[in-house]
Amino acid sequence: MAKSYKTLYSYGVAEIEIKRSKFIGHAKPVSSEEEAIKFIEEIRASHRMATHNVYAYVIGENDEIQRFSDDGEPSGTAGIPVLNVIKKEGLKNVVVVVTRYFGGILLGAGGLVRAYTKGAKVGIDAAGIIEKIPAKSVILTFDYTFLGRIQNELLKKGYYIKDIIYSDRVSIVLHIEEDHLLEFQTFINDLTSKRCDIKIEEDVYLFKKGDEYYGT
Template identity: 60%
Template sequence: MVKQYKTIHEYGEDEVIIEKSRFIGYAKPVSTEEEAIEFINKIKKKHKDATHNVWAYTIGMNMGIQRYSDDGEPSGTAGIPTLEVIKKEDLRNVAVVVTRYFGGIKLGAGGLVRAYTKGAKIGLNAGKIINRILFKDVRFKIDYTLLGKVQNELLNLGYIIKEILYEDMVTIVVYSRIDEVENIKEKVIDFTNGKVEIEEKEEFYLSEYNGEIILD
């Protein structure tokens, strides 16, 4: 699993009028090509009366799958610019559709590129561009007398305490970034003078938006 990658947090939709043409940008996080195609087909069905439904998507941590369609616009003026926005933002597992209702004014090749670039950007921004960061569930079982000290130390260091389990001993469940796991283990051993049982559980991704971790 990669330590970190960029994608979008949720479905996004926004629109802009350019030279009387209406451009609606749609974006969605997807994990498979089937999901991307399903999303594209859903938007195309919703806007079957539109002049064009241009789309693009990337799938995979190395962007191994990249697809796009001009949907009748001049070659190179719509699908590729839409895909380029995704790639420039370095986004993984994202599908974008830009729907156009023609307003009567021709934009020319350069104008189309700018318009579809704008349409893709507003859709992606509406979906909230995030970092997906690899975390690990790390559990520290300690004596009740140590709880206050360890809890305060962890919070002061900025670690995420997901929950505290009160049993025969107390277990502090911490969500740690994967590359900080060894560091946090050393610190808790130090805080408790070694009077701690440590258990490492599953790895998973959490979203970071504007520097804040979103707890799913």
């Protein structure tokens, strides 16, 4: 599985006004260039009356695909600033579109750069930056007598619990960072005196936003 990387949590949109021009920043995580292009086309379709729909996207583990468009703005004043915001934040597999509705006042080259930079940033902030961390799906199966103790310790340590299944015994499904697997197994074995079955399953990703974990 790939290394951890920063991307966006979900689609986000935010609007700012600069000298009567309205700039709308749209940002979204994507998994391919085709998905990025589809998103750009959707924004263009929903903002047909806009003066410009400037975009940039970065795709790939090593940023293999980087594209941008000024969409009619003076060269270098729009698409590149949007791309630079993505790269400055260290994001991968994201697309950003900044829609402009012209307000009648020219901004000049420097003003355009600042406006599109800010438009991209507010869209990205609205989408939320997360870290995607390689992990494993782990299933713990144990007798009901251990439920309270295990659940409390898992919550106390901040582990992400995906699901709890109640049957003849209890099963808790978690996503555990790959680098912490051995440490986690030792923790569970010590907690239950090795009376808990630990099953390591498929590769997954954990989302980390601030200090909080989310699952895929």
